[in-house]
Amino acid sequence: MTIGVCYFPEHWPRERWERDAEQMAEAGIEYVRLAEFSWAVLEPERGVYEFDWLDEAIATLADHGLKVVLCTPTATPPKWLVDRHPEILQADPDGTPRHFGSRRHYCFNSPVYRRETRRVVSEMADRYADEDAVVGWQTDNEFGCHRTVRCYCDDCAAAFSDWLRETYDDVDDLNEKWGTTFWSQRYDSFEAVDPPRPTPAEHHPSHLLDYRRFSSDSVVDYNRVHAEILRDRDDDWFVAHNFMGDFETLDAHAVADDLDLVTWDSYPTGFVQDRRAGAPSMDELRAGDPDQVGMNHDLYRGTNDAPFWVMEQQPGDVNWPPHCPQPGEGAMRLWAHHATAHGADAVLYFRWRRCRQGQEQYHAGLRKQDGSPDRGYRDAVAAASELADVDAAHVDAPVALLHDYDDWWAIDAQPHAPEFDYWEHARTYYRALRARGVQVDLVHPETDLSDYAAVVAPSLHLADDERAAHLREFVEDGGELLLGARSGVKTPSNQLHEELAPGPFADLAGVRVDQHESYPADVDLAVETDAGSRAVSVWSEWLVPDEDTETVATHTTDLAAGTPAVTRAPTDGGSVVYCGVWPGADLADELVSGVLSRAGVATTDRLPDGVRVNERDGLTWVSNFTSDPVAVDAPDDADFRVGESSLDGFDAAVVEAAASDLSVRRSP
Amino acid sequence: MTIGVCYFPEHWPRERWERDAEQMAEAGIEYVRLAEFSWAVLEPERGVYEFDWLDEAIATLADHGLKVVLCTPTATPPKWLVDRHPEILQADPDGTPRHFGSRRHYCFNSPVYRRETRRVVSEMADRYADEDAVVGWQTDNEFGCHRTVRCYCDDCAAAFSDWLRETYDDVDDLNEKWGTTFWSQRYDSFEAVDPPRPTPAEHHPSHLLDYRRFSSDSVVDYNRVHAEILRDRDDDWFVAHNFMGDFETLDAHAVADDLDLVTWDSYPTGFVQDRRAGAPSMDELRAGDPDQVGMNHDLYRGTNDAPFWVMEQQPGDVNWPPHCPQPGEGAMRLWAHHATAHGADAVLYFRWRRCRQGQEQYHAGLRKQDGSPDRGYRDAVAAASELADVDAAHVDAPVALLHDYDDWWAIDAQPHAPEFDYWEHARTYYRALRARGVQVDLVHPETDLSDYAAVVAPSLHLADDERAAHLREFVEDGGELLLGARSGVKTPSNQLHEELAPGPFADLAGVRVDQHESYPADVDLAVETDAGSRAVSVWSEWLVPDEDTETVATHTTDLAAGTPAVTRAPTDGGSVVYCGVWPGADLADELVSGVLSRAGVATTDRLPDGVRVNERDGLTWVSNFTSDPVAVDAPDDADFRVGESSLDGFDAAVVEAAASDLSVRRSP
Amino acid sequence: MTIGVCYFPEHWPRERWERDAEQMAEAGIEYVRLAEFSWAVLEPERGVYEFDWLDEAIATLADHGLKVVLCTPTATPPKWLVDRHPEILQADPDGTPRHFGSRRHYCFNSPVYRRETRRVVSEMADRYADEDAVVGWQTDNEFGCHRTVRCYCDDCAAAFSDWLRETYDDVDDLNEKWGTTFWSQRYDSFEAVDPPRPTPAEHHPSHLLDYRRFSSDSVVDYNRVHAEILRDRDDDWFVAHNFMGDFETLDAHAVADDLDLVTWDSYPTGFVQDRRAGAPSMDELRAGDPDQVGMNHDLYRGTNDAPFWVMEQQPGDVNWPPHCPQPGEGAMRLWAHHATAHGADAVLYFRWRRCRQGQEQYHAGLRKQDGSPDRGYRDAVAAASELADVDAAHVDAPVALLHDYDDWWAIDAQPHAPEFDYWEHARTYYRALRARGVQVDLVHPETDLSDYAAVVAPSLHLADDERAAHLREFVEDGGELLLGARSGVKTPSNQLHEELAPGPFADLAGVRVDQHESYPADVDLAVETDAGSRAVSVWSEWLVPDEDTETVATHTTDLAAGTPAVTRAPTDGGSVVYCGVWPGADLADELVSGVLSRAGVATTDRLPDGVRVNERDGLTWVSNFTSDPVAVDAPDDADFRVGESSLDGFDAAVVEAAASDLSVRRSP
Ligand SMILES: [Zn+2]
Ligand SMILES: [Zn+2]
Ligand SMILES: [Zn+2]
Known part of the structure; x- marks a missing residue:
């Protein structure tokens, strides 16, 4: 390093x-x-x-x-x-x-x-x-x-038409996949499709999604111009x-x-x-x-x-x-x-x-x-x-958190609540994992998942059968899957699936979404689990579990009271938790802890806010992002390569020990 | 139905x-x-x-x-x-x-x-x-x-000039009626008048008002294109x-x-x-x-x-x-x-x-x-x-609430307080009427008023002698009139009347507005009536009643303390209440109840918030827009056509009784 | 008058x-x-x-x-x-x-x-x-x-190029003084420099400052067109x-x-x-x-x-x-x-x-x-x-408050905290002076200062050696100087001085700024003086005093605790206070009172908020901008030319007495 x-x-x-x-x-x-x-x-x-x-x-x-x-x-x-x-x-x-x-x-x-x-x-x-x-x-x-990924100039208009031409069989294919019958939005050529310029009302979500894909792809292409020249000149750098x-x-x-x-x-x-x-x-x-x-x-x-x-x-x-x-x-x-x-x-x-x-x-x-x-x-x-003497070792994370930019773009185009930010929602799950001292790989859903013990997918919004099959394979191999709200709602072209959410994932998750709701962030919502009442916010789905699916949490907020909010479907391999709410920190911890436990992933006790541990190649870092001192309980024989068991505010230490063998607390 | x-x-x-x-x-x-x-x-x-x-x-x-x-x-x-x-x-x-x-x-x-x-x-x-x-x-x-009524394209610019040409005798007439001497805004032709495009400071209020009239008229004309063709083809539909x-x-x-x-x-x-x-x-x-x-x-x-x-x-x-x-x-x-x-x-x-x-x-x-x-x-x-078996009967409302889009547009162009929304202000009076179980017709001020017992005019902002005469006729026929703040301030062309407000209505209302004030919504203002202190907000006028005019409410807020805020002028027919403030719910109820009582309109007791009754053709609907149950006291022989005397949250009932014979309360 | x-x-x-x-x-x-x-x-x-x-x-x-x-x-x-x-x-x-x-x-x-x-x-x-x-x-x-000083039309674009041509030796001089190597912003001609039009990121601060100077100069020139014609026709008006x-x-x-x-x-x-x-x-x-x-x-x-x-x-x-x-x-x-x-x-x-x-x-x-x-x-x-019989007398102010529009424009272009408003910051010092009954001249820093006993310079942001020499002369002549935060940071071209702030003023003020910080307005910051804890806000500098420089106030907020916040450097003449924070009212009063006292300027006791006194030509005005009555203690022989010693709310009085001989308090 x-x-x-x-x-x-x-x-x-x-x-x-x-x-x-x-x-x-x-x-x-x-x-x-x-x-x-x-x-x-x-x-x-x-x-x-x-x-x-x-x-x-x-x-x-x-x-x-x-x-x-x-x-x-x-x-x-x-x-x-x-x-x-x-x-x-x-x-x-x-x-x-x-x-x-x-x-x-x-x-x-x-x-x-x-x-x-x-x-x-x-x-x-x-x-x-x-x-x-x-x-x-x-x-x-x-x-x-x-904010320069998305440009709306004439060169981009022409390039977008070209991109569409490469993406769709013909313009009827585009009309079909987008669904342009709505509001008479049918196009009779690729040239006729403009960038999303100022309009009286909001744009078609399939149009928006494709413009976002095209814009990102334009940068990918532009970067490749550099990469190819540089590689051509010298393969060593x-x-x-x-x-x-x-x-x-x-x-x-x-x-x-x-x-x-x-x-x-x-x-x-x-x-x-x-x-x-x-x-x-x-x-x-x-x-x-x-x-x-x-x-x-x-x-x-x-x-x-x-x-x-x-x-x-x-x-x-x-x-x-x-x-x-x-x-x-x-x-x-x-x-x-x-x-x-x-x-x-x-x-x-x-x-x-x-x-x-x-x-x-x-x-x-x-x-x-x-x-x-x-x-x-x-x-x-x-x-x-x-x-200086830390090696450039691979980080072996037992958990994958699935993230697809397409989902981010689709949800951002139709958040259905100003507070519903795709990335904030994903971070809720990430925080819960990290508060248990676990290393996490953020990876694309199509990544090979066979080396992971557990997979958390906060919101696989756009979905097709192929994606569902990929997850099914993971679960049937014994993997534990946590699938979050708004998954499986849309086709890859940003149309609603005709079947109810989670669409292609419904059979795997053993659950159907009967209703969804959004709430202002200051409305107190709650669900009840075996462990008691748990705060949730902003997003709420009313779930209908399949016969063999267990209810993990039940809504307690007036209209939805008694309706399942989180479920777990066993399979012959691992199990699939479906969480139909935006969980508060305690519910996220409870769900994630359950998944990790069933997956056999060793964890720490729940870490204090702002204090985190990470294991890499046999060393564990303790990072204190707070101004309060913290104390580390480590195995007696664990050697502190950097620092010691008492950390000052904004201090770090490195111990030769597994993360799950440590316990960290704020010191008085 | x-x-x-x-x-x-x-x-x-x-x-x-x-x-x-x-x-x-x-x-x-x-x-x-x-x-x-x-x-x-x-x-x-x-x-x-x-x-x-x-x-x-x-x-x-x-x-x-x-x-x-x-x-x-x-x-x-x-x-x-x-x-x-x-x-x-x-x-x-x-x-x-x-x-x-x-x-x-x-x-x-x-x-x-x-x-x-x-x-x-x-x-x-x-x-x-x-x-x-x-x-x-x-x-x-x-x-x-x-927001598509108002367009600013070149076709609209030309059409606006044409509209002005039809509306005014000549451009001098426009200059006179608008008052374009102010800030050298004189026009020498109709063509010279543009749509209100971006300018360093705010636009001339008469220009704004006419552009709003023109824009609305453009839609009226456009709708007529449809209506004429459709009628021409088939008179039955x-x-x-x-x-x-x-x-x-x-x-x-x-x-x-x-x-x-x-x-x-x-x-x-x-x-x-x-x-x-x-x-x-x-x-x-x-x-x-x-x-x-x-x-x-x-x-x-x-x-x-x-x-x-x-x-x-x-x-x-x-x-x-x-x-x-x-x-x-x-x-x-x-x-x-x-x-x-x-x-x-x-x-x-x-x-x-x-x-x-x-x-x-x-x-x-x-x-x-x-x-x-x-x-x-x-x-x-x-x-x-x-x-299914409810007839399409006429609703016989005893009260008219007067509303003119021109007034809305004029006040919106110069609200004089961000909180002064014409429609919200009108709704204050509407709520008070509805909280007494009365059906209300919202009608244009030029409507024939002879069938109404009472008229509430929240803000007849633009006024001329003809409009005043129309109201005078109603009152002299015995009608009860409640005239609200900011009435009679402007000419139909959005100039100030030279006489003090309520201008053409001043003699009828027996009052002159000495001063007006606007306040932030969070400033507590109050007036005092015979019944005690009453909250008001945002808008305050200092009234000078004529000799025969009675003071109904008096300001109690520092500088204005002791000054009349609401007055009532008797006439040989009915009487005219002038309310120079934006009343809180209690004052609005007090004023409206007085008007209805003098007009001989039967009312209910004041209804709970969110619960309303409406009589139509001998049936009275009880509508509960709250999640709390409510109980209806109805005459013993009154038949419940739909529902019963106990209503759940978000429930409705239909009773064969007059609205004023019912009493509704939240049930514990 | x-x-x-x-x-x-x-x-x-x-x-x-x-x-x-x-x-x-x-x-x-x-x-x-x-x-x-x-x-x-x-x-x-x-x-x-x-x-x-x-x-x-x-x-x-x-x-x-x-x-x-x-x-x-x-x-x-x-x-x-x-x-x-x-x-x-x-x-x-x-x-x-x-x-x-x-x-x-x-x-x-x-x-x-x-x-x-x-x-x-x-x-x-x-x-x-x-x-x-x-x-x-x-x-x-x-x-x-x-907002019409700054225009971005084609005539302005051409005039700006001309203005630059007059201001700089050649375009290399501009490139050097602005510092256009940063982000490849080099220009090869004056014509190439545009007005600051919409850009992806913020503009170059030197570009912004010069466009602001140019825009103001354009108005100066335009006003001169009027003045010259009017003077030419008649010298008397x-x-x-x-x-x-x-x-x-x-x-x-x-x-x-x-x-x-x-x-x-x-x-x-x-x-x-x-x-x-x-x-x-x-x-x-x-x-x-x-x-x-x-x-x-x-x-x-x-x-x-x-x-x-x-x-x-x-x-x-x-x-x-x-x-x-x-x-x-x-x-x-x-x-x-x-x-x-x-x-x-x-x-x-x-x-x-x-x-x-x-x-x-x-x-x-x-x-x-x-x-x-x-x-x-x-x-x-x-x-x-x-x-009617008040003479048009000169106001003899003992204190100058230095203000340069260039500093305002430069700080506005890079406030480094939304709350850092140059004028609000200057007003903090102005208020403190006025709360002690002192008349204040707001003048340009190049003004002859020899007649002032004290000078307060809230923020001489752009500075060169000439400006420093001007202040040094004032201080060495015995003047008392209070220099505020963000002084001496930049060159007149809005580049950072290579030496630490207060740059050209550092030797005079006997202090260097080690660090600067900005905080949200709602964060409580404090410093400690001999008189106790004093609130400050928004801006904080960590000072390193020279050997002979005394520390007047010390930070007490966590990270900066113990670091000097305000210093005073004696010279053979007067002394120089450097204040590295945005002072609250009490600290501003303490600093200003010290300066006035050392400068021998007579003051009143601290006046109530909203009540002010001003002496002009032997008369002192008492102005009560509050709704509460106030009482004036004046010398027994002092004649009240207007009003009397008891003032109502929003009242004024004029006394034949020196301001510093009066004492004013809210009366119960
Ligand atoms: Zn482009
Ligand atoms: Zn148009
Ligand atoms: Zn210009």
Whole structure:
């Protein structure tokens, strides 16, 4: 496990570079990412390349034993290119161009931009193909950031028609699969289908879903343009991309098929403010939410079932969330440990030094703008030293949590309650698993499930018989399955199944959904299990179990009182729990604990909020995201590789023990 | 009284139609509405008509004794028409087109679209003129839904100039009546007057008012295109339109002049969420607010002073409000009774079967998508049976509540407090009347008032001498008049009257408004009457009564303390109460009770919230929109035609007694 | 000191004018403002002028001894001009024109509109150059109202490029000063730099700052077009402009360089609702916030260091805030006294008579629309009489509060917390000074400071060595300086200084900022001083004092606990307090009191909220903006010129005494 940093030598005088490299090496840094956003510096006018500065920067770093990751600079097309080809700009649904002046203003489907991309990437790849210090590449930067996956320009309109032509047999097939008889929405050619532009009422959900698929696919294609050129020039370097956290609009599974290494950018104190329901606590403002961060670690690890990198790790205070209190003491070290515990092999802090110019002046670096070390620097040095001899081992997770971007897009198009967020709902189950100390793979439903003891599928919304057969195979092999609300409701084309939900899963789950309801988040709903009353919220289904299906929880809220809310169907193999509500934390724990127990997965006692454990290759990390100290009860012979059994606020420890052999509690 | 259903055979295989018809007939259904939104199916390409499926559907239904209401399919112009004539699209104020992809994307003033409308309506009318099973027509669907009454396209700009030319003597007349000297807004031709497009500051209120009149008139004209063709083909069938609830932008009085039958679409649990101030209670989420629904019943009944239809009745959970808990047990039956009690002659549930495709998949039908009966089906069957022998009798309301869309538009353009909603304010008075068990006609102020004992005019904002004379005649004939705040403030052109409010009504009401104030809704205001302190809110006027005018309530809030707030002026006939505040429920009850008492109108004791009674043709309905049981005290000899004296939650009963002979209380 | 009124004779029949003039004279009115927004009346078609009505109006007023202030009518270009030259319209960032139909729809950079402006202003100036009754001019009206300072049209794009060309040596100089290497934002010509149009992410802060400077300069230039023509025609009349309250986007200092008289428009009960953080109290809804109003008085007085006018004084209820309760009894008189106390020489009420037409019908005048006197009329008469013999004396303020619009614009572009409002933050210090009865000059940082005993600089965000030297000179001369948070962070081009904040001020202040943090407003933060714990909020800096610098307050909030928050550096002259937090009222009082005490400035005891005193030329005004009575303890020989030692709610008194000799308390 190793530490790295993102570095922008072009922002600083060349005289400084040597000292920067020296200080990086001293800090224990191994990887340095370069050249992101550097197009205008590399090619100040069309066809005039200036690579000297980058050559020198790479050489300076290499002299200190540092390894370089280069970026294709395509996230920021220069002004000269926009002026020459304004048609490369993205457009809003109403046609307003997304102008030059920030970043990500290009359309993924622009033929001109693809040509220019090929040109600049080829030039860079040619230049550095024989440079040993360059070990890999990041394509572009954070595809889709600032809501840019979905563009509505004329190039996209044409590309969408082409995409539909490839997807459907003919336009009648589209009309049939979408269901365009409704509201006279029939199309007589693929050309006639537009992007979803402003309309009086909401769009057709099948149209929306396909535009979301098409938009994501456009990015996949665009990334492949980079990957193919880079691979063509040098097979030794890796091709990576840096994804974002809790990010809906781009299918990371599909992009990852073209990558050697999956990486993502982790900003815990921003994420709790701008992409999670509920106001963050003061501790969360200082260190983030370990399950929110961890779920992304597990998503990106699961994407290629391999160790991942954190390509950008929050180094201190940042500029973009509403507020930025200083991170807790040690938080920047904690995040590196927590990432490693989840399977990271490298954590690169963003950035080396606070930038004096442009949009990110309020974003800290490991060093301040005057070059002196900042709070994150001390944490990074500690992490580099503590993690140096941790191996890049596979994380063996006993549980798979199934996630399909198509389901996210379909539910987002018709949430049926403003509070019904697909990802928040999935996180409820993820939290419950993590609160029992279990490692979780977030994987696509079509993944081979045979190595998992248990599978949790929060919402397999779009479903067909093939998907049902895949799950049946898992269960019949003895697997334990927990299937959540809103599963099996729609066809893959976003029509309702004619049979009642869970549609293709109904026989397997031994249950039918008689009714569904949505409620404002502040309405108290409850169900009753053998263990007592359990809070639920927002979503409620009235279940009709098959004869052999047992009722696990029963609604107790007025109209639905007495109706089954959660059921369990035994099979000859494992069993299938169907949960027709959005469970509160206690119900989620009860359901998940039952599944894990039946599946024979060893767990911890329920962990305190904000404290998590992760086992990787015989080591268990304890990560304390709270300001309170915690105490770890470990087996007597367990060796603490890092830290000890008493952890301070925002502290981490590493023990040679199985996670399930530990017990962790807040210490008084 | 009869039950019906909206049916879309084109969404289902033909094999199913026969069984659907059979089940409808069994359920007691009499009317079936067909062909709404079916343009692309009827005319899949321009000039190629496919009526066979509709012929067959009508025949199948007719075979089971069902009567058919057809719809002109113009709410959804097909894509081929939009592609050929993109100029038919509506435009937002900033010029952005409202594109194809949902519904209602056409402009009412488009000459091309009127031509196409004439063509398709003529084809359909010709086809079915001799078809006995077709008893009537619905023109288009919900004119103005999704904020589409007001369009800002070039066709509308030209039509607006024409409308002004017809409305004013010449442009100097317009300049004079609007008052365009203010801010140099003078026009030198009708062509120079644009639609109210985006401007730095707010628009001229007279300009806004006339654009709202013009926009509404454009729909009236467009509806007439349909009505004339349909009447021309067959005089026997009725022409109807389905209006919406609490709908501001379209003058239903004016549209109704061209209709034989007025109908509207009632979705009680949606309305409490998206078009009413205040958060809905749990009971309201399950059944709606009887006064919100009832006020629309009475508006549309009053429009033609005749029984109306509910063309679309909520059948269960629906897709478009923020949340959709399941309706209360029996609510779908309750709504049919409540509509009948208010004067409905038919209630058609929307729709027969939950639709598998498109935007309304989350909208229930009487039957589920798999064809099995849903909760609403059982309720509809009960209602059909219970209401079968109720006659289509006239509702004799002793009280008129005056409402003019022009006043709504004028106050909406200058509310002077975000909380001042014209319709909410009117509903305060309506609630007070209904809480005393009185039937109310909502009518235009120019209606003949001679048959009413009392008139309540919540806000006759725009006024001239003619309107004042009309009210004076009513009062001098002995009528009791209650005139509410903000009356008589403006000329019909939305200029201030030079005389103080209530302007033309001042002599009649015997009072002048010295000052007006607006307050945030959370400021507690109060007045004092003989009966004690009474809460008021948002709006406060300081009144100066004439010598013979009595003070009914006096302000008690600091600055205004001691100033008259409500007055009563006797005349040789009846008397005129002027209420210069937005009354709380208690003050509204006190004022309304006084008026009814002086007018000799028999009332009930004040009814519990959510429970209402309506007398129609010697029968009185008790409607319980709450989950609590209620008990009815009726005369000993009163026969319960439906239900009994103890009602469950969401239950209805029908008694052979006068409303004022009943007393209703929540039972413990 | 004198009273005036804004009058629109064109809105009323000529027969009425004589009586209006007579009533004005009787009321004690001296100045009458005319012709604002009158372009379409003065020039009903291009080149056809109708000045007769204005001649007559002026003559009528002059006959009654009234003096006339004329307005150039350019805030409202007539429709005929817009139709002929639609290119004069402003444009939104996305290109949408700001259409005709309200006011201020013209672009300041339109060459056509400047030509038309010259034409109409010349015509008017020629016409009235020899008219004795016309004593001065108001240019246009409220430049920038309705967010119109910043336009994004093509004329502005071209003018911005020109502005940049004048500002920078060459485009490389711009690239260097802005720092355009970041995100490849380099420009290769001035033409390539666009206005900040819609972009995927936020704009470059240096780009934003320069566009804000350019936009403000465009208004300065446009105002100069008026001023030069008017001065050219007649040197005797004054040229004024009426600015707005709490107005960010226009640099009043720069506009004022071209004016003889600075005036502004004061609407206290609107300001507390629409441009201040925090919900207004009931008293504030009735009279406003004396410090919010006073800060604008002092800003505009400070702009030219001369008595100013209130060109528009709220006359009663107004139309544009969310709500308008009636002003408190006497509030319209109180405002005139309060303005005079702050250095006003004339207060003109807006307007004479409530207008029957157009957008401002809900805006009171001194007289109602029927011509009868309104509440404001009585107050205005009282004020005119009480203030008649007050001299137009200079206000001698011992304290300067430094304010630079560039700092406002820079912080607004990157607030780093939604709650960090530059002006609110400055007002915290202003309030503390005013609560000690001290007169304050709001002045530009480059102002000669030698006459001030103390200087408070809430946030000198952009800084260079020159600005630091200017303050050093003041301090070394013995001045006391209080420097607030976020000072010295950026270069004048909005790049971060390489040295830590307060950058160029660091040596003078003897302190460095180690870290900064922002917090949600509801997080309780505190510091400790010798006097105890003191609340602070939103912004927190961790300070590192130099060796000789004393710590005045220390953070007590968790992570920062023990770190200095406020420091004081002695010098051979005065001392420099640096405050690294947004102080609560108590800390602000403590810091300000210390500064004033060391500077030898006499103060009052801390005044009650809402009650203020101002000394001007030997007289001290007591202004009570609350509904509670207050009692004044004055020296025995002090004469009350107006009122007495007991003041009612919303009352004012004038005493012949120094402010610091008074003590004021709420009376029980
Ligand atoms: Zn595109
Ligand atoms: Zn139109
Ligand atoms: Zn412009």
